[in-house]
Amino acid sequence: MPTSLAELAKILNAWVDERIDLSGVRELIRHKVVPVHRHTVWYYFGGMTLFLFIIQVLTGILLLLYYRPSAEEAFESVQFIVTEVEFGWLIRSIHSWSANLLVATMMIHLFSVYFTQAYRKPREITWLSGMSLFGIFLFFGFSGYLLPWNELAYFATKVGTDVAGQVPVVGHLMARVLRGGDDVTGATLSRFYGFHVAILPLATTAILGLHLFLVQKQGMSVPPEIERSGQPLRTMPFVPSFLLRDLVGWLSALAVLGALAAYFPWELGVKADPFAPAPAGIRPEWYFMYMFQTLKYIPAKIGPIDGEVVGVLGFGLGGLFLLLVPFLDRKTARGEKSPLFFWIGVGIVTYIVVLSVLGYVAPGGK
Amino acid sequence: MRGAWLLLAPALLAGSVLLAGSQAAAQKLPEGNACIECHQGIGDPRVTPPAEKFPQDIHLAKGILCQDCHGGDPKNFDPQGSMNPAKGFIGKPKHQAIPQLCGKCHSDAAYMKKFNPTIRVDQVQEYFTSVHGKKLREGDQKVATCISCHDVHKIRAIKDQQAWTYPVKVVDTCGRCHGDAKYMQGYKVATDVVEKYKTSVHYEALTKKGDLSAPTCNVCHGNHGATPPGVDSVANVCGTCHSLTADFFNQSPHKKAFAAMGLAPCVTCHSNHDVPKPSDSMVGTDEKAVCVNCHDPKSRGYQKAAAIRKSLDELRGAVQRATAILDRAEHAGMEVSQAKFELRGASDSLLKTRATVHQFDPAAITKLSDEGVKIANKMHAKGVKALEDLTFRHRGLWISVGIILVAIVGLVLKIREIDRRQA
Amino acid sequence: MEPLASSRRGFVNFLLGSGFGAMAVWMLYPVLRYLIPPKSGEATIASVPVPWKPAEIKANSGRIFKFGSQPGILVKTPAGDLRAFAATCTHLNCTVQYREEKQDIWCACHNGIYDLNGKNVSGPPPRPLEPYKVNVKGDQIVVSKGA
Known part of the structure; x- marks a missing residue:
């Protein structure tokens, strides 16, 4: 059986090769190697994020078959999916859980790249495209959260778009554009649906394509400290060694997703009622928690400026700093050690972790 | 120039029609009526109110004018002539005479039929059976007559929302006297009734739920024959x-x-x-219960009260438990609409049981409440089952984890094999 | 040595192949089942098919059906008209029923009575029953909101 299967593959290969010259691709595959060193483990998180994104696309398409994007029917259609459609609960739960895991692996990927300084020349464009994807995926999460039109999501969206409205000068317009009006209504739902299933996927396809192309073109970055140590670098072939290891990770992720979906099915909650008072304990998705918590701690007024404006500006600057880090970090660019940027990174991660934890354990707040 | 006027004419006509339309609510007073023109123009606040109020009055709409009640000659613009007693002018009618004055028409079935074939004509007769009417006969000048409740000179149809007699306004109409302790001095009726009524479940139904059939003063006391x-x-x-x-x-x-x-x-x-809105705590043997006002702890009634309360509490608790668990299952995405639907039977039982309390027969009440408890417990079991079904999914999960594990083991072995080949 | 290695490789390939094969089937199955539309048709709250045929309902009778999670009442008047209303009493939400002997819709909880147009005629109910639209399509009766 294996021999005949191998022969079949050979015949097929020859058939395609006669028509399309694949030698370039084959060459690329044969020569693509992955450096082996003590930080190799971080290379897997990019691929993991990609895998989870594929899961999102597949389950998302399945959900589209039954979902209805209107304030009158959104909640009912999701309820229909999870109660009446066979395995609908599974598809929806996986979609929700996978979204959360995706954001988590994406954050690990982002900070592992940051701390191994893989953003340095010549990979600035890869970093920029990666940061854009980061923003896009956060927006994916934000827009998708509203789609079931339940109470929690409704008020979280209200708060979230309110925060966007705090941006000086353009904030009000931004909030209006996001909401499709002055308040979160059915119009917001239509809009978020459009973002979630058309605009963001389109942008992702383009930027992700660029991101992956650059990774293939330039290969994996080796951390400067390993480069500096001067030892000869071990490598392993991408195909099959690295790919198989990737697969192990992906399958494990799949098992974890299944377990989460079965043991912790994503709750549907209560249908949103725009006229009801906000319920206690509104909170955003966990990955926005540190921002939410920060805004709680900032006093209402700092000097003549609104506290929230300061917070929003702060996060804007933080994001801008991360985005531009390849151009700010001159020392790494020159091949020197860059302790300042290392410690800034540590600071950012600590801040995010501490405030997120506080968001879940700190009592009430203001 | 003349052409321009011709063009304008339709526009003017349309304008005047629009104006007339907008004034439909307040009718126009007839011209050439001496009463109206004098009372309007005289500028003395003592005599102008009737003419000012009258455009809103239903009598005007039906063509009943000043002279039809007050007599006199409206065609004569000389005050001596128009308000001549010889022409039947009576001026302001005496308090005591008002019911008969209104009754002149309102008790005349043949006459009233011209306006509304189903209208009642017994109001005056009824009025004199009321406390108001009896006291009026005795010469009491403070009691209500027709015009105390029907805003004189601005009398509206009973279906008019602005009428003093519109259901939601009745309490304030009666309250003008019955809520005024000073005015009611010397009478033996309490004046806190208006405030008390406004805290009642009936007033809430009337004003907050818009249930115009909920009782206000006149529904229990009668309107024209008002008597407790x-x-x-x-x-x-x-x-x-x-x-x-x-x-x-x-x-x-x-x-x-x-x-x-x-x-x-x-x-x-x-x-x-x-x-007040009735509650289950009104029954029973604790402090809030009304039963203990008469039944002492040794009596049979006391035990019955305790038994009735127990049935109510059991059923209410069962319904609450079932509702809670079904809600939980529903929020978790389980299909429980059928169970929720059937649980209505238990809620119905609870309401029926509450009505049956008034039979004060513990056996009958328990029989009814047991039916409800049975339904509620069955639905509770369905809720438990739905939540268990959530865990049933775990079996499918473990199979898939097993399969994935096989694939992972295969992969790991393959990786080791490749690594060994390369080493 | 050689045959041992090859048999070992064969085992690994078998494990891999069957593992992935089973996984493909195991994952495809829920997806295929998901794609089959459920019996209840679509996620709708606006209309519902009633589980009886027009012919099996006799005149001067009424039946309760499930409209979402709320009850509805389908009435065939003595004259043979089909009418449907929300079966939730407007007083305290009990489920109403049809009374053949009095030809009315009756709530047993507090003796509320509605006529066959759903109008509250006696007892505590403050409002008429919410009317539904009844459509007969061949052998099927469909009741929808917004009559």
Whole structure:
């Protein structure tokens, strides 16, 4: 059986090769190697994020078959999916859980790249495209959260778009554009649906394509400290060694997703009622928690400026700093050690972790 | 130039039609009526109000004018002539004379039929059966007559929302006198009734839920024949709406006992003006319960009260438990709409049981509440089952984890094999 | 040595192949089942098919059906008209029923009575029953909101 299967593959290969010259691709595959060193483990998180994104696309398409994007029917259609459609609960739960895991692996990927300084020349464009994807995926999460039109999501969206409205000068317009009006209504739902299933996927396809192309073109970055140590670098072939290891990770992720979906099915909650008072304990998705918590701690007024404006500006600057880090970090660019940027990174991660934890354990707040 | 006028004419015409339309609510007073023109133009606040108020009056709409009540000659612009007693002018009618004055038309069936074939014509007759009417006969000048409740010179149809007699306004209409302690001095009726009534479940139904059939003053006291219902008629009054409850009460041992003790049914437990929203805590043997007002702990009634309360609590608890678990299952995405649908049967039982309480028969009540408890427990079990089904999914999960594990083991072995080949 | 290695490789390939094969089937199955539309048709709250045929309902009778999670009442008047209303009493939300002997819709909880147009005629109910639209399509009766 294996021999005949191998022969079949050979015949097929020859058939395609006669028509399309694949030698370039084959060459690329044969020569693509992955450096082996003590930080190799971080290379897997990019691929993991990609895998989870594929899961999102597949389950998302399945959900589209039954979902209805209107304030009158959104909640009912999701309820229909999870109660009446066979395995609908599974598809929806996986979609929700996978979204959360995706954001988590994406954050690990982002900070592992940051701390191994893989953003340095010549990979600035890869970093920029990666940061854009980061923003896009956060927006994916934000827009998708509203789609079931339940109470929690409704008020979280209200708060979230309110925060966007705090941006000086353009904030009000931004909030209006996001909401499709002055308040979160059915119009917001239509809009978020459009973002979630058309605009963001389109942008992702383009930027992700660029991101992956650059990774293939330039290969994996080796951390400067390993480069500096001067030892000869071990490598392993991408195909099959690295790919198989990737697969192990992906399958494990799949098992974890299944377990989460079965043991912790994503709750549907209560249908949103725009006229009801906000319920206690509104909170955003966990990955926005540190921002939410920060805004709680900032006093209402700092000097003549609104506290929230300061917070929003702060996060804007933080994001801008991360985005531009390849151009700010001159020392790494020159091949020197860059302790300042290392410690800034540590600071950012600590801040995010501490405030997120506080968001879940700190009592009430203001 | 003349062409331009011709063009303008339709526009002017349309304008005037629009104007007329907008004034449909307040009618236009007729011209050439001496009463109206003098009373309007005289500028003395003592005599102008009738003419000012009259455009809103339903009588004007039906073509009834000043002289039809007050007499006199409206064609004569000389005050001596128009207000000549020889022409039947009576001026401002005496307080005592008002019912008869209104009754001149309103008690005349043949006349009233011209305006509305189904209108009542017994109001004056009824009025004189009321406390108001009796006291008026005795010469009391303060009691209400027709125009105390029907805003004189601005009398509106009863269906007019602005009428003093519109259901939601009645309490304030009566309250103008009955809520005024000073005015009511010397009479034996309480003046806190208006405030009390406004705390009642009836007032809430009337004003907040918009249930115009909910009772206000006149629904229990009668309108033209306004008299407080006596001890013997209270049950009938409440029973006009709460018929089932009244039937139960009339079959119960309380009927005789209340009559013997001179207690009025219904209001002894539920109060009269400030009727609260009834609750299960009214029954039983604790402090809030009304039963203990009469039944001492050694009596059989006391035990019955405790038993009735127990049935109610059991059923209410069962319904709450079932509702809670079904809600939980529903929020978790389980299909429980059928169970929720069937649980309505238990809620219905609870309401029926509450009505049946008025029979004061623990056996009958328990029988009814047991039916409800049975349904509620069955639905609770369905909720438990739905939540268990959530865990049933785990089996499918473990199979898939097993399969994935096989694939992972295969992969790991393959990786080791490749690594060994390369080493 | 050689045959042992090759048999070992064969085992690994078998494990891999069957593992992935089973996984493909195991994952495809829920997806295929998901794609099959459920019996209840679509996620709708606006209309519902009633589980009886027009012919099996006799005149002067009424039946309760499930409209979402709320009850509805389908009435065939003595004259043979089909009418449907929300079966939730407007007084305290009990489920109403049809009374053949009195030809009315009756709530047993507090003796509320509605006529066959759903209008509250006696007892505590403050409002008429919410009317539904009844459509007969061949052998099927469909009741929808917004009559």
